[in-house]
Amino acid sequence: MDLQTIQQHPTFRQLASERTRLGVAMSIVMAAAYFSYILTIAFWPRLLGYPLWSGTVITWGVLVGVGLIALGFLLTAIYVRHANSRFDSLSQLLLEDLR
Amino acid sequence: MTSRSVYGALIATAFVLPSGPAAADALTAATGTQQPLNATAIAMFLGFVAISLGITWWAARRGTSTAKDFYAAGGGLKGVQNGLAIAGDYTSAATFLGVTALVYTSGYDGMIYAIGFLVGFPMILFLIAEPLRNLGRYTFADVAAYRLSEVPVRAVAGVNTLVIVVFYLIAQLVGAGKLIQLLFGLPYIYAVGIVGVLMMIYVTVGGMLATTWVQIIKAILLMSGSVLMSILILGHFGFSLEALFRAAVTLHPKADAIMAPGGLVKDPVSAISLGLALIFGTAGLPHILMRFFTVSDARQARTSVLVATGFISIFYSLLFVLGFGAIAIVSANPQFRDASGALVGGVNMVALHLADAVGGSLLLGFISAVAFATILAVVSGLTLAGASAASHDLYARVIRRGRASEHEEVLVSKAAAVAISLIAMGLGVLFENQNIAFMVGLVFAIAASANFPVILLSIVWPDLTTRGAVSGSLAGLLASVGLVALSPGVWTAALKLGPAPFPYDNPALVSVPLAFAVSWAVSVLDRSAAAASVRASFGAQHVRAQTGLGVE
Numbered sequence: 001m002d003l004q005t006i007q008q009h010p011t012f013r014q015l016a017s018e019r020t021r022l023g024v025a026m027s028i029v030m031a032a033a034y035f036s037y038i039l040t041i042a043f044w045p046r047l048l049g050y051p052l053w054s055g056t057v058i059t060w061g062v063l064v065g066v067g068l069i070a071l072g073f074l075l076t077a078i079y080v081r082h083a084n085s086r087f088d089s090l091s092q093l094l095l096e097d098l099r
Numbered sequence: 100m101t102s103r104s105v106y107g108a109l110i111a112t113a114f115v116l117p118s119g120p121a122a123a124d125a126l127t128a129a130t131g132t133q134q135p136l137n138a139t140a141i142a143m144f145l146g147f148v149a150i151s152l153g154i155t156w157w158a159a160r161r162g163t164s165t166a167k168d169f170y171a172a173g174g175g176l177k178g179v180q181n182g183l184a185i186a187g188d189y190t191s192a193a194t195f196l197g198v199t200a201l202v203y204t205s206g207y208d209g210m211i212y213a214i215g216f217l218v219g220f221p222m223i224l225f226l227i228a229e230p231l232r233n234l235g236r237y238t239f240a241d242v243a244a245y246r247l248s249e250v251p252v253r254a255v256a257g258v259n260t261l262v263i264v265v266f267y268l269i270a271q272l273v274g275a276g277k278l279i280q281l282l283f284g285l286p287y288i289y290a291v292g293i294v295g296v297l298m299m300i301y302v303t304v305g306g307m308l309a310t311t312w313v314q315i316i317k318a319i320l321l322m323s324g325s326v327l328m329s330i331l332i333l334g335h336f337g338f339s340l341e342a343l344f345r346a347a348v349t350l351h352p353k354a355d356a357i358m359a360p361g362g363l364v365k366d367p368v369s370a371i372s373l374g375l376a377l378i379f380g381t382a383g384l385p386h387i388l389m390r391f392f393t394v395s396d397a398r399q400a401r402t403s404v405l406v407a408t409g410f411i412s413i414f415y416s417l418l419f420v421l422g423f424g425a426i427a428i429v430s431a432n433p434q435f436r437d438a439s440g441a442l443v444g445g446v447n448m449v450a451l452h453l454a455d456a457v458g459g460s461l462l463l464g465f466i467s468a469v470a471f472a473t474i475l476a477v478v479s480g481l482t483l484a485g486a487s488a489a490s491h492d493l494y495a496r497v498i499r500r501g502r503a504s505e506h507e508e509v510l511v512s513k514a515a516a517v518a519i520s521l522i523a524m525g526l527g528v529l530f531e532n533q534n535i536a537f538m539v540g541l542v543f544a545i546a547a548s549a550n551f552p553v554i555l556l557s558i559v560w561p562d563l564t565t566r567g568a569v570s571g572s573l574a575g576l577l578a579s580v581g582l583v584a585l586s587p588g589v590w591t592a593a594l595k596l597g598p599a600p601f602p603y604d605n606p607a608l609v610s611v612p613l614a615f616a617v618s619w620a621v622s623v624l625d626r627s628a629a630a631a632s633v634r635a636s637f638g639a640q641h642v643r644a645q646t647g648l649g650v651e
Contacts, residue, residue, distance in 0.1 A: 005421045016645045018560075023225040030225070031378065034218045038374045041211060041360045042367040046572050047205075049359025057344045059358040065210045066416060069217055073412045080401045083229075088398060091646055 011097060015090040022082060026075050033071055037064065114278075117176075117255065137283055138327045139464025140471075144283070147316075147472045154340035155305035163306035166348075169509045170237035170487050171392045172307040178399035180315060181558025182406025184392050187314030187406070188480045190321055190379075192473040193274050197414070199450040202422020203429070206347075209422050212493035213415040215373065219381025220411065224404040227382060230398040230558045230644035231391045239388040239550065240492045243557040245643075246636040248565040248629060251498050252553075255572045257492035258387040259549045262576075264485030265523060268478060272527030273535050275474040278528045281444050282451065282467040287531055294526035298478045302486060302516040307393060307431055310479045317476035322410065324454075325417040328466070328613040331457035332424035343420070346427035355594045357426070369603055376607035383550030386484035396648055432456060481517050482523075534593045540604060541583045548575030548610035556618055558644060561637035564630040566623045572619025578613050582606030 006012050040047055048061030129211035141529055163169045176184075194216065202209030235241035272291050279290035301309050336342035344358065353358050354485045381387065391400050429435050429442075435452040437443050442452070455467040490512035495503040503511070554562045585601040622630070642648060 003639050003642060006646075006648075007638050012156050012642070012645070013504065015643065019229075026225040028219060030221050031461060034214075034378070035213070035371065035374055038211075038370045039367060042370040045360040049356075053459045057355060057358055058199050058341060059207075061207055061210075061359050062344075062419075063137055065207075065214055065419075068214050069412045069416055073222045076224055076408045079221075079224060080405045083401055084398060086521050094646065095648075 011094040011096060015094065019087055021081065026076055026079055030072060030075055033068060036066055056090060124452060137464060137467060139460055140283055140399060140467035143464050143468035144471050147468055151313045155301050155309040155467060157224045158305035158309035159209045161581050163309060164506065164509060166237065166505045166508055169306040169512060172311050174393060175395055176393045178394055178402025179406050181390060181394050181403040183315040183318045183404055184311045185387065186409035186410040187318035187476045188386055189411060192388040192470040193476050193557055194280060195321065195396055196447050196450050196470065198418045199421045199425060200417060200446045203425040203449045204446060204544060205361060207359055208361050210419055213418055215377040218413055219290050219378045220408045222378055223382045224401065224505040227554055227558060228391055228400045228404055229397040230399050231388065232649040233394055233644050234291055237491050239385060239554055240486050243553050243568060246633050248567055249558060251565060251569045253492040254497050255569050257488045259545060260488035262547050263385060264481050267542045268481050268523035268528055269526045270535050271478050271528050272523055276527060279471060281448060288528055290427060291524055291527045294474055295520050296476060297475055297519035298482050299517055301479045302482045303513040310483050313479055322414060322589060324466050324469045325414060328454060328457060329417045335428060335626045340476045343423055343427055347423045350430050351426050354580055368608060369605060372605040372608035375611055376543045376547045376605055377612055379547035380609060381549040385488065386480040389487060414616045421450060421453060425449045428456050429453050445450035471563065483521050485519045486512045486516035537583055537588045537593060544579035544583055544606050544610060547607050548614045552614040552618055562622050562634055563618065564625040566625050567618045567622030571614045574617040575610055575614030578610035579606050582609060
């Protein structure tokens with residue numbers, strides 16, 4: 001199997017473009033969420049100091065902070081799940097085609 | 100202790116980027132009086148050492164003579180094992196003690212750093228983990244050297260790695276020495292010696308396999324300790340978070356201000372710069388990247404990141420409980436204060452006092468031993484990364500131009516591990532009373548500016564040329580080192596030269612874009628024949644990066 005064939009193969013192009021799109025999209029979501037958080041702290045720290053409901057000492061900041069940590073894990077899990085099913089089956093398809 | 104110096108202490112120990120002149124006073128603030136000999140802690144620590152030496156012996160019998168065994172544990176680790184080892188590499192004793200201490204003093208602000216540590220992790224997976232696994236063998240330089248001209252690329256990457264490893268090791272060893280002095284009541288020089296000799300043994304005798312298992316055991320111990328402490332803390336408050344936070348707010352002098360950001364991150368430029376360094380620095384740390392070569396394929400690499408991220412997420416969330424638990428439990432207890440009313444042993448000891456308060460001397464001993472085990476695991480991973488760069492990149496490929504036998508390469512690697520350990524121990528003793536906080540800033544800055552742009556561009560950008568990669572990496576290295584030298588932390592606080600020429604402690608906002616821009620500009624302007632040939636070979640690299648076809 002020569003390189004040219006693989007590169008031109010529609011399944012390969014599909015795999016490469018889907019993987020890049022997902023990776024870039026996930027990175028943008030993660031970075032945007034994190035920088036929004038950091039900028040909120042820099043410019044409007046009081047926003048994060050509001051209590052979650054009246055009478056509680058727990059603030060929005062606590063929820064947002066834990067939420068960001070959870071978001072990182074969630075995005076990772078979504079990526080892994082998608083990659084393990086979609087990307088791996090595309091790879092498999094490509095290998096069978098090339099054989 | 101003022102909040103400023105506490106912040107400095109955290110930076111030194113938690114390995115965040117320094118962002119104030121006070122940062123450089125860090126370790127002076129972190130030192131305290133030597134504790135009485137802690138017998139339980141020493142017994143448990145000796146148990147850990149015995150087990151880890153047993154593993155090293157077992158790993159040595161399994162073989163460390165081939166390069167693949169020595170650098171990559173044979174390449175056959177499961178994703179879960181590797182993920183735990185990554186978590187072990189990334190969660191230092193200093194984050195455990197330092198973040199807890201910062202939450203204890205400043206409340207919510209401690210959380211900001213815990214979050215910063217995490218965001219870089221998913222980015223590794225989204226952008227580089229799979230191609231890294233598909234293209235590399237032992238070091239991240241393998242990836243950049245895949246199609247670029249090998250000698251200059253490896254020379255730069257190898258030097259970057261060694262600089263990062265040595266600075267990081269000095270910071271770890273000085274912090275470790277101070278910490279062990281406090282935890283175990285051992286003299287500083289013994290502490291540095293013990294850590295240095297053990298890391299040397301793990302790496303030279305057991306290679307990557309032993310190092311990995313030390314990290315896995317340490318990660319599990321650290322996690323069990325944190326979970327156990329959190330349960331005991333919450334038990335004090337009827338398992339109600341509301342009750343825990345309320346008790347903390349009632350006791351803390353800043354009252355409900357501790358539940359919101361309190362000005363630790365002030366100006367937006369520093370905030371963004373710190374964010375950039377944390378995101379990209381993590382993806383450029385050689386000892387973290389090296390862990391992707393110990394698994395068999397991209398699928399296991401993904402699993403590694405998932406396990407590591409899950410583990411680290413839980414660990415950092417628990418630090419929040421520990422920190423607020425410390426406010427609610429330790430601050431009210433006069434037993435942990437000295438005659439002047441300060442916390443015994445300094446604020447970095449608060450996690451230990453908390454262990455004592457909720458679990459007695461047995462838990463105190465366990466947590467102290469875990470902190471020591473943690474230091475060992477982190478320095479071993481670093482030493483192995485440095486040894487690999489010295490032997491695989493610099494010796495075998497640059498100096499001997501690929502003519503060294505594999506056996507010879509592994510021998511050089513072991514010799515390099517011994518040399519790095521000795522140098523780090525020597526510098527650790529030399530820097531005992533020096534301000535070393537800036538070194539950690541430097542490590543993250545170099546990783547983010549000199550390593551990450553080249554790794555990313557070599558994977559995704561067909562037009563990157565050798566000249567572009569080398570000049571971009573050098574620009575990132577020089578800018579980050581230069582700006583750290585001109586920053587308030589070094590210029591004003593450490594060197595006492597007056598107002599700093601560069602007003603920010605963190606250079607990432609300048610040096611990361613600069614490295615990308617230089618790589619881009621030089622590559623685009625490069626019209627040489629060599630440039631045309633490396634551009635033409637992107638296709639082959641791309642196929643392998645995406646599919647793993649041709650991976651051994």
